[in-house]
Amino acid sequence: MAVNAESNNVGDGLTLQMVRDSLIRQEDTIVFSLIERARFPLNSPAYDPSYGSIPGFSGSLVELFVKQTEAVQAKVGRFENPEEHPFFPDNLPPSLVPHYKFPEVLNPAAMSININKAIWDIYFNKLLPLFVAPGDDGNYASTAARDLECLQALSRRIHYGKLVAEVKFRDEQKDYEPPIRARDTLVSLLTFADVEEAVKKRVAKKAMTFGQEVKLGEDEDKGKYKVDPVVLSGLYGDWVIPLTKEVEIEYLLHRLD
């Protein structure tokens, strides 16, 4: 079941090494984005649909902000890249920029998979209270911008499961076909417990490295980090890894269509 790094470099350029490198690099982005969100307290009015009175809009400030920012991003072509998934996919404006030919490596079934609703729910209801301080400093717009960065970083990482699944499938096609045809459980085939442990340890180490207060000419404040490393490894263990697997399974169940 081990994935062989040498065997899956196919014509479209997708390699296991590329997928791995991207996942590792995306960890940095996730850690940075959480550290940056933690600069602000909870700022609960940003999440309260009854706060303010936004003409023609019934949701919270964050919903308004994400929806309208995604619309701007759609116009400049963000969602033309199959690695990007909107949180509010309905009624997005079309891209105004010439079509860029992103590499086509995935089965077309990938297009229909978007689990951002689950990511949104976990981020706001479970993750956020674990790593931001209580309080209200009035910076709702900056808070919403930081939330969108976190959401997009997590969404990109979790939906990268499509590429992870594709590369695993190509490498061990014989192992994957029977359970896919039987619509059987794939989760054990997709689980590499030692890799998952290493990922959790590495993101905790990144939380320590990137979240420390860097000072000149003296020891750092060891043990004082901007986001608790335990929260980071928990985020990966409890949500990022399982949700990525959910995306992988969804993708593989349609891989032979």
Add this chain to the structure above:
Amino acid sequence: MAVNAESNNVGDGLTLQMVRDSLIRQEDTIVFSLIERARFPLNSPAYDPSYGSIPGFSGSLVELFVKQTEAVQAKVGRFENPEEHPFFPDNLPPSLVPHYKFPEVLNPAAMSININKAIWDIYFNKLLPLFVAPGDDGNYASTAARDLECLQALSRRIHYGKLVAEVKFRDEQKDYEPPIRARDTLVSLLTFADVEEAVKKRVAKKAMTFGQEVKLGEDEDKGKYKVDPVVLSGLYGDWVIPLTKEVEIEYLLHRLD
């Protein structure tokens, strides 16, 4: 001329320590934002006004993106905070959220100071080519989003000069009044060469700490960073510190109005 940390804690809560802590924390944000921009190559079509054909808009994709994103941010109240300065201040829509009472610590003259045109010019024409790889991967929307993060982080840091000047003025009012009245040079009063050297060293150290590849169970790749530490200390020495001083001088020249 040395600033005394104990003497300037006045009724509105502005203290030298707060200003210093914020400047130091903002260094992390600037380093993170440059590292994140460096994930993408230059992507020059994003800056080319002749690329694409955007109905009713004659600028580049980045201009369109920043202008429209700032409009969304204005609606959710970003520019109600006097620490935030838009790059396209003309015709911004009004905030839709209830007024939040941010602390009023600055002289009203502060409102009219916005040097974002200079920051925009330096960022795109001088800084960007120093820290991104050449090339084009088609991710113009993500690139523009990263550019906006860098621009806003730099703008906030440089315009923080208003608060720096206010706290220095309060602390040494007698030293500042004569040159302000004479509209004389203030630059020597505002220059603390040893502090500036320390800032440049610290941001270089942050570039090394935050820009390293963090690995488990082995030595890091020392000397390989996502953004060159020399670029970071140069950014501060050549642009951030001088532009902050420009903001400080502008502010002080109107401090007695």
